[in-house]
Amino acid sequence: MAFDTELYRAVERELEAIRKENESDLARRRMAVFTKVPKIEGLDDEIKSLGLKLYKIALDGGDVQDKITKLRASQKALLQEREALLLENGFAPDELSIRYRCAKCKDTGTVGTANCDCYKKKLILKAYEESNLSGMLEDQSFATFDLSVYPDEVGEYGMSPRENMEVLLGRAKTYASEFEKQKKSLLFWGDPGLGKTFLSTCIAKALLKNGYSVIYETAYSTFTMLEDLKFNKSDNAEKLRFKVDKLYQCDFLILDDLGSEFATQYTTSALFDIVNSRLISGKKTLINTNLSIDELMHKYTERVASRIIGHYTMYEFFGDDIRLKKSDVSGS
Secondary structure, three states, rough: OOOHHHHHHHHHHHHHHHHHHHHHHHHHHHHHHHOOHHHHHHHHHHHHHHHHHHHHHHOOOOHHHHHHHHHHHHHHHHHHHHHHHHHHHHOOOOOOOOOOOOOOOOOOOOOOOOOOOOHHHHHHHHHHHHHHHHHHHOOOOOOHOHHOOOOOOOOOOOOOHHHHHHHHHHHHHHHHHHHOOOOOEEEEEEEOOOOHHHHHHHHHHOOOOOOOOOOEEHHHHHHHHHHHHHOOOOOHHHHHHHHHHHHHHHOOOEEEEEOOOOOOOOOOOOOOOOHHHHHOOOOOEEEEEOHHHHHHHHHHHHHHHHHHHHHHEEEEEEEHHHHHHHHHHHHH
16 A cells, blocks of 8 residues: 655655755865865865766776776775874764765665665654644554553443453454455444544554555544635635545544534534545545444434444443543552
């Protein structure tokens, strides 16, 4: 799965900026060296002159091996003299060379015909930033999901909250690892503080690492953006249009905290449009809500609820607010 074209462009722009900064850094260091030790500048000019002579001789062709050998010996001697002077005057041996942030690709982003590891990391970081999840992704992943904070007492559901979360965690991992095969979107519902957003973030992180585009937005901010664009309330309509388009175009949209916003005829219409448009285009969505299925139907009409019920896999979260448990532990 490829990242969005804009992410590649952003990385290319970043690499170009790095290369320019490398050149500026070298120019500053050269000026400092030559100001302190003028003799080094003369040696540097001689080294460059020999390099040009070597290039010209190689172009002329013929039996030039002896000339090349002598010139290279002279160049090597000058390089050694220059390095000795640098060290004597407190400079590093590479003071007059470009210092690359990635020695492997020399800040080009490619090694041979393949993308360098640094390029891939930059792509993922850009994807994190665009997703609106960069802060949460620092410490939220399947590897850090802690089942021990969920009670293991069996209650009215016939299983403990911990057993339920163990099942949900396994299904979330499968959903992320087999994303292309998934036909349905997801609905996480249950009381606040049970890990719905955390588990959503775990799925998002796994997808981002595999090159899928993910956008996270709260229901409130989503409806606000849509309303601002529709009624021309934004000073930067082009930027807002770009963000709204991403809601419809990204591979995976996380719509968090649905139901916390003030419901109006407009928000109901906007929700249907997002849900329906993404279903038609085959894009998958994850909706988090504190509302039950009946409450969703009552708040957003049967028309909206039927689209969700028919095309989403629904998972219920139950138990006590784990955030309270975590705060009790940290405060004890």
